[in-house]
Amino acid sequence: MSGWKAKRFWKAATVEACEGGFTVTLDGRAVKTPAKAALVLPTRAMAEAVAAEWQAQGEKVDPATMPVTRSTNAALDKVRPQQAEVAGLIAAYGETDLLCYRAERPAELVARQAAAWDGWLGWAAARLGARLSVTAGVLPVAQPPEALAALADRVAACDIWELAALHDLVGLTGSLVLGLAVAEGEIDAEEAWRLSRIDEDWQISQWGADEEAADLAALKKQALIHAARFWILRHTG
Template identity: 60%
Template sequence: MSEWKQKRFWTEVSVQEDEDGYAVALDGRRIKTPAKTPLILPGREMAEAVAAEWAAQEEGIDPLSMPFTRSANAAIDKVRTQHAEVADMLADYGDSDLLCYRAESPQELVTRQAEAWDPALDWAESALGARLEPRSGVIHQPQAPEALERLRAQVHALDAFRLAAFHDLVSLSGSLVLGFAAAQGWRDAETLWQMSRLDELWQEEQWGPDDEAAAVEAHKRTAFLHAKAFHDFA
């Protein structure tokens, strides 16, 4: 049996300016979040992206085809109501950042990690005022508390929409530094995503690609690139 979907019930989709931002309306009625909160978006570009998703729906509404709408709902219904908890969870990545845990061998992989990841750590020291140090091996070694606190303060300073995007940038890449690098445009999102996959790419070179892993990676890559776009519209 096919899954039931709510049918399209509107004809016109429009963007309406609001004193707090922008709303999207279906035949003049403004959209609300699943929690029945008004869906007020911070910028026109984001509102137009949400409106385009609703306009593209045909007979049945497919939420999976509406990433901007889903991200906006999450920002309002989840992140805004749990801002401190979400910020703390993401800031904790700094103490176990992907870029800081390096292979001990083979030397080719050690060199590749250093060439790709050291510049990102250098950038974080310059742009974010926090130096994270690389370690060899997988055993946890704490980072300097003052560096972690500087990063934590900057995560907490993000508004709900940017924090919602930042959540995906960090959790998908496994790196607080790469999350900030994407948000602040240090490198383009595709380059940063490939940097986060350095170890997986190495494994593929040694053992060949895996179709199931490739499908998972493609899904995560799409989500990472979307998160960057959503952050830039916020």
């Protein structure tokens, strides 16, 4: 039954104001999450994006074409019941942030990493109050407790919608610093993706691309772009 898809039963998906924000209705019937929670969204822009996905469905509903709807469901059904735990998982990336782990050689890769990442670690220190330590090689480096605390405080200040977006911004780049930089509007998703791929792009330049890995990377990049869009929808009236 894995190939089963629900059939479209509505003519019009519309946005309506409701207590606590906005909702989406299908011919007047309010959409609910998979866990049967009320789909109450924080901004009209987010609700309009969800409505547009429902309106665009054909005869059969294809969840793969509804990324904003999936993210709103995740925020309500998965993040909301365990908000503190999700924030903690995201903040933990600060302990092993991609930008802190550098190659020992070759010299060209070492230089590329420094040129791409040093400035963002400086930004984290100045903007977030988190001065992280850098190491060469794969052995873990202990980060200053005050830096980790500052990052954890920043993540904990996020609401469920922001956490749903930040979860992917951080997880897909491997960097809490880059994820927060996108969230703060300092960098766009395309550039964050490029910065997170310094090592992989170096390997490709030396040995060539693997088609399967390239396909997977393309999917991850699109997911990152969506996460950045979802963050923006949260902050667009």
